[in-house]
Amino acid sequence: MPSAAIPRPLGERVHLDHAATTAVRPSALAALAEAAALPGNPASLHASGRRAKLVLEQAREAVAVALGAHPSEVVLTSGGTEADNLAVQGLFRARRTADPQRLRIVLTGAEHHAVLDAVDWLGAHEGAEPVIVPVDADGVVDLVAWEAALAAAPESTALAALMWANNEIGTVQPVAEAARIAAAHGVPLHTDAVQAVGAVPVDFAASGAATLAVSGHKAGAPVGVGALLVRRDVALTPVVHGGGQERRLRSGTVSVALAAALAAALAEAVAEQPAEAVRLGVLRDRVIDAVDALEAVVLTGPRDADPTTGAPLPPGTRRLPGNVHVTVPGRTADALLFTFDTAGLDTSSGSACTAGVAEPSHVVAALPGRTEADARATQRFTLGRTSTPADVDALIAALRGLAPAPRRDAPTTKGAPTTKEESR
Numbered sequence: 001m002p003s004a005a006i007p008r009p010l011g012e013r014v015h016l017d018h019a020a021t022t023a024v025r026p027s028a029l030a031a032l033a034e035a036a037a038l039p040g041n042p043a044s045l046h047a048s049g050r051r052a053k054l055v056l057e058q059a060r061e062a063v064a065v066a067l068g069a070h071p072s073e074v075v076l077t078s079g080g081t082e083a084d085n086l087a088v089q090g091l092f093r094a095r096r097t098a099d100p101q102r103l104r105i106v107l108t109g110a111e112h113h114a115v116l117d118a119v120d121w122l123g124a125h126e127g128a129e130p131v132i133v134p135v136d137a138d139g140v141v142d143l144v145a146w147e148a149a150l151a152a153a154p155e156s157t158a159l160a161a162l163m164w165a166n167n168e169i170g171t172v173q174p175v176a177e178a179a180r181i182a183a184a185h186g187v188p189l190h191t192d193a194v195q196a197v198g199a200v201p202v203d204f205a206a207s208g209a210a211t212l213a214v215s216g217h218k219a220g221a222p223v224g225v226g227a228l229l230v231r232r233d234v235a236l237t238p239v240v241h242g243g244g245q246e247r248r249l250r251s252g253t254v255s256v257a258l259a260a261a262l263a264a265a266l267a268e269a270v271a272e273q274p275a276e277a278v279r280l281g282v283l284r285d286r287v288i289d290a291v292d293a294l295e296a297v298v299l300t301g302p303r304d305a306d307p308t309t310g311a312p313l314p315p316g317t318r319r320l321p322g323n324v325h326v327t328v329p330g331r332t333a334d335a336l337l338f339t340f341d342t343a344g345l346d347t348s349s350g351s352a353c354t355a356g357v358a359e360p361s362h363v364v365a366a367l368p369g370r371t372e373a374d375a376r377a378t379q380r381f382t383l384g385r386t387s388t389p390a391d392v393d394a395l396i397a398a399l400r401g402l403a404p405a406p407r408r409d410a411p412t413t414k415g416a417p418t419t420k421e422e423s424r
Contacts, residue, residue, distance in 0.1 A: 019382035027265065040052035043253065057071070060076070069205065072247070074227050084115050088115055093126075097237065131149050138169075169323070188211070191209045280321040325378065326378070343398045
């Protein structure tokens, strides 16, 4: 066993699973504590209620500013999964109610399970017809196939869905172009931006999306709060019924404290994003360079380089700045996770939402040329605001322990292997 695999004392662990969750920001904790001391329900009409309502609306406005939205477009939720379900189910039902023939849902096979499973449920129970558009070897949607799928039957298409950035392999999608194509055919697009917010620039208005999902704890807010941005001209059928809060789209008493924490975290994360993208991109590329030099470890997903010329691109152009995802042929994801865990590194076999379930990665399985064996031999390393060069040193040492020898002719770009998800 390599020296990097020697167990570390508790408290000296290296957190390389920021895509699953990241540490709560002090600013978010302070906002949470201050707002939690308010006694009023924001729906009440008395003075305490009005004060709570003011804090809530100030938080909503801050979220809107951070994400390029109007405050009235911010619907607060418990997190990304609820936001995705409200968008997918709400759009489908509203569109189908207006026109019963609208049953098609256009999406890729690499979406998060919060979208895929919602679509599957609608297919099993409400007649939805999923139309899966292929992705390329890097996980990028095929826009020619995307347009063809939408053009084939726009009159019977309820919605389209394309995640902004993939939670497993880090692929950044051409969301604005996909939304433009969908809009040209009269189809609203939902985008899951859970991994994108705070990692790459996200502007709801400029994206052209009809709805956009956000999760607070990916950006440094506590678990249990998120948002769905809903364009003002978009109709959704509510999933939860009750008091009519949140534009009558998400009934239930809104947590003012969590909303304030979300606003504080997003404001800070978005302000830091340009500098953090550069810093994390440098650290990420050190890991990728190490992967390129190893026989037994294969990078999954794109590089921040022009796919034709190989010229470098700014971090986050094609791949999330803090994401490295690999396959290790001949190993299992669980065995890899145990190896890194023993070495004191917190890593992931994929989405934390499916943790504990021995399933192959549906994202890797959706990539052309990859096998089920590849999809079972994955590991994801995700960096965040607490990541340091020393963390990367520890990861590289552990990775080198997986391979018998360095590759002598390590290429500058490595393609598909020759052999051959996260709480929201």
